[in-house]
Amino acid sequence: MILQKKKTFNDFAAAKGLRSTRQRDVILDMFLSTHQHVSVEDLYLKVKASHPGIGYATVYRTLKLFAESGLAREILLHDGQTRYEHVLAGEHHDHLVCTGCSAIIEFEDATIEKLQEEIALRHGFQIRSHKMEIYGLCADCSAKGQA
Template sequence: MKRVKKKLFSDFIAQKGLKSTRQRDTILEFFLASDRHMSIEELYLKVRAKHPNIGYATVYRTLKLFAEAGLAREIQFGDGQTRYEHVNEGEHHDHLVCTRCGTIVEFENPVIEKLQDEVALSHGFLIETHKMELYGLCPKCRK
């Protein structure tokens, strides 16, 4: 899967007339290796720990390119920070967000998806895309 995403990104930047750089490749490696919803700052700190020559602006611009290429999705959880998550073709999930510690849990529920489709249909609405975010306290913070 990583190889496919690397090829997709390589094709995308070539199509845009941009150069393939070692820094972009490194940032992509770190992004693909993570299973978290990462902010620019979090990814920058991870990358910088092993590659101190890569700057914040480079990580910022590269993440924007990932989103433009369809490899990443920008998401906001109401805390003023943009986070990025992997985009996998044909996959959809929703989020539970802890308002105290910031934990983010992904979940899938076919019953919820079916209900959303039924509600849309009953209103004559065609859903093109959607997102569901539920905010509250995770089990740790509830203690």
């Protein structure tokens, strides 16, 4: 699966005539080894730990490339930092975001996806991607709120 993703990016890079560099390999490895929703800062620190030479700007640039290649997706939450999440082929997952503890729970619902397509059709709209976030309190936080 990781190999498949590397291939996705390499194909994209080849098609765009991008050069293959050590830095991009490292950042790709690191990105693939993370869990969901890495901020640029997060990834930069992770990268710097083992490769101190790699700069901030390169991480920014490279993550934008990942997004362009379809490997990653930018998510805007409300903390002013762009985060990147993995795009698993053909899979859309959406988020429950806890406003108490900032926990993010992922979910997926095929019916909602279907309905989205219907809505798009009704408006003559061609879907490229979508994003859904539900804000509220997670089970823990709403339990704490009661106590």
